[in-house]
Amino acid sequence: MSWVEWVAVVAGALALVAVGLGLWVWRQQRRLGARLAGPAPAPPADTGRPAGQLVAFVANPSKPDVVELRAAVRKAASEQYLPEPMWLETTVEDPGVGQARSAVESGADLVVAVGGDGTVRAVAEALAGTGVPMGLMPLGTGNLLARNLDVPISDPLAALQLALDGTDKPIDVGWLRVERWESQMDDDIAEAADDLPDDTDKPRDHIFLVIAGLGFDAAMVADTDDGLKAKVGWIAYFMAGVRHLHGRRLRVRLTLDDKPVQQLRARSLLVGNCGKLPGGITLLPDAVLDDGVLDIASIDTRGGIAGWAQLFGEVVLQGVGVRNEAPGKIGRIDHTRARSARIEVAGGEHVQVDGDIVGRASVITARVDPGALVVRVAR
Numbered sequence: 001m002s003w004v005e006w007v008a009v010v011a012g013a014l015a016l017v018a019v020g021l022g023l024w025v026w027r028q029q030r031r032l033g034a035r036l037a038g039p040a041p042a043p044p045a046d047t048g049r050p051a052g053q054l055v056a057f058v059a060n061p062s063k064p065d066v067v068e069l070r071a072a073v074r075k076a077a078s079e080q081y082l083p084e085p086m087w088l089e090t091t092v093e094d095p096g097v098g099q100a101r102s103a104v105e106s107g108a109d110l111v112v113a114v115g116g117d118g119t120v121r122a123v124a125e126a127l128a129g130t131g132v133p134m135g136l137m138p139l140g141t142g143n144l145l146a147r148n149l150d151v152p153i154s155d156p157l158a159a160l161q162l163a164l165d166g167t168d169k170p171i172d173v174g175w176l177r178v179e180r181w182e183s184q185m186d187d188d189i190a191e192a193a194d195d196l197p198d199d200t201d202k203p204r205d206h207i208f209l210v211i212a213g214l215g216f217d218a219a220m221v222a223d224t225d226d227g228l229k230a231k232v233g234w235i236a237y238f239m240a241g242v243r244h245l246h247g248r249r250l251r252v253r254l255t256l257d258d259k260p261v262q263q264l265r266a267r268s269l270l271v272g273n274c275g276k277l278p279g280g281i282t283l284l285p286d287a288v289l290d291d292g293v294l295d296i297a298s299i300d301t302r303g304g305i306a307g308w309a310q311l312f313g314e315v316v317l318q319g320v321g322v323r324n325e326a327p328g329k330i331g332r333i334d335h336t337r338a339r340s341a342r343i344e345v346a347g348g349e350h351v352q353v354d355g356d357i358v359g360r361a362s363v364i365t366a367r368v369d370p371g372a373l374v375v376r377v378a379r
Helices: 003-037 066-079 097-105 117-127 144-148 156-165 188-192 216-222 226-232 235-242 305-319
Strands: 055-059 086-089 110-115 134-138 167-178 205-208 211-215 250-256 262-266 268-272 294-301 331-338 340-353 356-377
Touching: 055 066, 055 097, 055 117, 066 156, 086 097, 097 110, 097 117, 097 188, 110 117, 110 156, 117 134, 117 144, 117 188, 117 205, 117 356, 134 144, 134 156, 156 356, 167 268, 167 340, 188 205, 205 211, 205 340, 211 216, 211 356, 216 268, 216 340, 216 356, 250 268, 250 294, 262 294, 268 340, 294 305, 294 340, 294 356, 305 331
Parallel strands: 055 086, 055 110, 110 134, 134 356
Antiparallel strands: 167 205, 167 356, 211 268, 211 340, 250 262, 250 340, 268 294, 294 331, 340 356
């Protein structure tokens, strides 16, 4: 062929290549346009708070399934477009106070207590007065505050979701102070909260969020077998209580606010911020978490088992809104309210705060700190 014919052939081939390239580019542009026009990825759910909240978890590593829960926590944070959560574990030396304070100093917007009532007390000790909300992932035996806030008890992942998506609610905080023999107390949480020596005799505050008390209830807690508690849960407390049904009645001097001193006999004296207990028991039916006052209950029985049986009936009835005001009862629970209380018992008695025994004391005071703690609850 002549050079003119060769040029024509090459030109034709180049034209075909150009057409093919044009068709390929056109198809790629259509595919790109289709992707751009498709639905956008779903944005994070609107929880009423700024996106990207930093969440810290203070976890008790001795509780079961904590390793698996850590993985679930990271997954939930990723799915909700949250920053990598902080994971801080408690130690024997510090049950959670220092870890929660560190989380706040690092800018945490929410601190979640992962553990039992002790871990909750420790985290609350650090967060009280800061305005940083506390979430709950209950893994304990009593889970007292979680019960009173209607946080899921047996489903940690549901509790986690509530902590991430819930709303903030200020609640009152109770503080119990041992006026005499603080050096004999053993409360790791109170000791971790200040710079005083553990064996100081200077009075220090012991935080409670649900119920503090002395007498029968504290003796029952002190005598509960930890191994049995791990096997049967809160029922172990009641089994320990049976051994103290015939314990002595206390002689109590009670001073409420600035009122005159009362002299009374009782098996237990309780100071509460809220009143739900395990087993469906409501011990303080009038107690409200955010009313700015404490509810005080004096529990007394006479007549042996008959008195305890009547007392149990009183507790059950008041839980459904029925009060028995008949005089002369051999098993009774009397209620009153105050912002502060001073309790004196001769010889000293076991003292408990939210189910934790802190020692024996003869003089204690209790006061309420209204709205001092913000907690995350269901919307």
